[in-house]
Every structure is written in C-alpha cells, then in structure tokens.
Amino acid sequence: MDAEYVACAEAAKEAMWIRNFINDLRIPGVQIDTVPLYIDNNSALKLTRNPEFHSRSKHIYVKHHFVREKVEEGLIDTQRVNTKDNLADVFTKALPRSTHEDLVERLNLHSGGGIESESSLEERKENARSNFWDP
DSSP: OHHHHHHHHHHHHHHHHHHHHHHHHTOTTOOOOOEEEEEOOHHHHHHHHOTTOOTTTTTSOGGGGHHHHHHHTTSEEEEEOOGGGOTTHHHHSOOOHHHHHHHHHHTTOOOOOSOOOHHHHHHHHHHHHHHHHOO
8 A cells, every 4th residue: 555655655656747838828728727647546546545554554744645635625636446447557567468459459559660651650740639628
C-alpha cells in the first residue's frame, strides 16, 4: 500500500501542475476545476479520502499526504479503477497478451515497427490533432 500511495501522491502533483498549466493558458472554453485520479488499490484509495485512516499509515511522510489535501480542497477526485481497465498498467506491468493488446488499442498506441506511407502518417497526425482539441 505504501508504494501505491506514494505513487498516487506523485501522480497528484503532476496532475495539479498540468491542471494549473492548462488553466494558465486561458484557452477560451477550457477550464479544469477537478482532476480525476484513478486508483486500483483500495487501501491507497481509502487513505486519500479518509484522514482518520492513519493507524497503519503513521510512517508515511507528510509530503505524501499532498493528494489527501487536494481531495479535501475538491481539486482532485480519486476514483476506483478496476485493474483490467487501468491504462497505466500497460507501461508498468507484464500483462497477458490479450490485456496488453486491449490497453494498447484503447490508448491508441501503434508499434511504429512498419513503414508507413506519407498519406497515412498525415492522416494519423490529423486524427491526433482533432482528438486532442475535441472538447
């Protein structure tokens, strides 16, 4: 649980930085109030939401409770994600082939191993641009 909670705190720091950066750009129609943070570890999730859940967490450094503060402030919304739906696992764990392929497809990742025609490369770039800016 400790490693999961520390990773959650680090992700919260990054999420807050990105949130603030995007909001500072002042793009018309784009304002991020609350950032969802998906967690697949029940103990870490409980710790982000419940400050009284401390009997087993006294040893965790105060700096890692940043995520709890942001949840209390309403800037981060921690949510449970089922392990099979955790997109981050494709980068951090050895997965069964079918799970890996499903997550890679859902992330819209491509192997890049083959030679791509100029037209299909331009099509992918245009799709990426439109998906990025589609509210």
